[in-house]
Amino acid sequence: MTKTNPGRFFEDYQLGQVIRHAVPRTVSGGERALYHALYPARHALASSDEFARICGLSAAPLDDLITFHIVFGKTVPDISLNAIANLGYAEGRWLRPVWPGDTIRSESEVIGLKQNSNGKSGVVWVRTRGLNQSGEAVLEYVRWVMVRKRDIAAPAPETVVPKLSNAVEPAGLVVPDGLDFTRYDFDLAGENHRYADYEIGEKIDHVDGVTIEEAEHMLATRLWQNTAKVHFDATNREDGKRLIYGGHVISMARTLSFNGLANAQMVIALNGGAHANPCFAGDTVRAWSEVLDKSETSAPGVGAVQLRLVATKGDSGSFALRGEDGKYLPEVLLDLDYWVLMPR
Template sequence: MTKTNPGRFFEDYTIGQIIRHAVPRTVAEGERALYHALYPARHALYSSDEFAASSGLESSPLDDLIAFHIVFGKTVPDVSLNAIANLGYAEGRWLRPVWPGDTLRSESEVIGLKQNSNGKSGVVWVRTRGLNQMDEPVLDYVRWVMVRKRDPEAAAPETVVPDLAQVVDPTDLVIPEGLDFTGYDFDLAGEPHRWGDYEIGEKIDHVDGITVEEAEHMLATRLWQNTAKVHFDATNREDGKRLIYGGHVISMARALSFNGLANAQMIVALNGGAHANPCFAGDTVRAWSEVLDKADTTAPGVGAIRLRLVATTGDSAAFPLRGQDGRYAPEVLLDLDYWALMPV
């Protein structure tokens, strides 16, 4: 009897199935230090207890994407170990900050299944929740992945495609308790630009670029306990390359966006996203953003801004995002749509 885990295949999923993922993870200041070493993350709220306290929080929480990566990483052995591709995200919301000392775990519900026409794979939709040690949800999102079948002859399940919102309604954004930007220090934050300075349709070239190194992306992916073979095993792909974890590109692009969006302090929702093309070591990642929408919040001095974050291997936004065939241009790595909180 084998005791090793080959991962789930497409025919192993059923609608309504609840998967409780191993292994809970207690996070500490070490995660923050490593995160800021791996990415040029400089947003003040996540760098300084004093800045966070002046913004109404008890201390500096861990970066929102640390929570995302840890919650996501837990799901990999059960959801995407045998995945061909991670296809997209929707309806993501950060529900409360994660603090050093919190213990995070993940659980997922299968909400959609659709076999591909080739009969060799299918798409699985899951809604994943990250919970802390008090069983309070800290994060909730939907993602869908293309997963191999173990047996191509296995019967196809009934097709269920979930109806997902295109955007999280701003009235459903969860603002951290006590957050108050009325005394916001723009000098210490790094830029003078506030919510009212940004216009819908405005594009911001974040200027800087960072070349991805093999060791760094593997260190980052191990940090999140993401076990997907394509990120570590050079024999897993015919070209002998290790695929960069898509979340590594998300964090790199978000960190690069500081130049122009230093005051987009907290990510509170993930409306959608696509890993448009693969990223490999040696690629230089650049980023630009587009302002898609703005909304008021009930928190004092706090506005919500909806941003499209695009990561590329080309020179900023000098090329079309998509070709005439509707496909992403080969230079595009990431197309991410999210809500952030900013001082008004």
């Protein structure tokens, strides 16, 4: 009897199937310290208990992308261990903060299936939720992945492609209870730019760059317990390279965006995203942002801003995204559409 787990293949998924992912994880302040060492993150709300208390919270929550990485990482053995590519995200919402001491687990529901025309693989859509120790949802999102078939002769399932929203509507954004930016300290946050200073259509070059190292990527991937073969096993690809985990690029780009968006304090929704081209050790990541939309919230002094965050391995100042053929330029690594909270 085989006791090892080869991971699921395309024909192993069924529409409506709910998968409870192992293993629950209790988080601590060490998670924050490692995250800030890896990227390094500087947004004040997730860095300082005292700053967070001024903003109406009991203490500094963990960085929102820590929650994403933990929830995502737990899904890998069941969803993307045999994936060819992680294709996209939609309808992501952070529903409540995660604090040191919380225990996080994940579960996913299969909401779509479509076999590819070559018969060798297919696309699987899942809606994933991260839950805390009280069973409360802290994060939910949809992602779709291209997964290999174990048996090419296995029959194709009925094609079901879910209809997904292009963006989370402002009415669907969840602002953490108690958040209040009326006493916000712009000096301690690092910049004076507030909600009113950003115009729809404005583009911001975040100027700085970070060269990705193999060691830091491997540490991050292990930290998030992401077991995808393409990130660990250099023999898994014909070019002999380990693919940099896409979430590592997301966090690096978010960190780089501090220069120009220091007051984008909380990520609260993920509207869509694409890992446009692969990233490898030695690539230098830069970033730019575009303001897509703005919305007021009912929380005191708090506004919501919709941003496009683009990570490149070339010049970020050109704001180039696609070629004349409509395809992403080869230097574009990430195209992410998300909502943040910012003082008004």
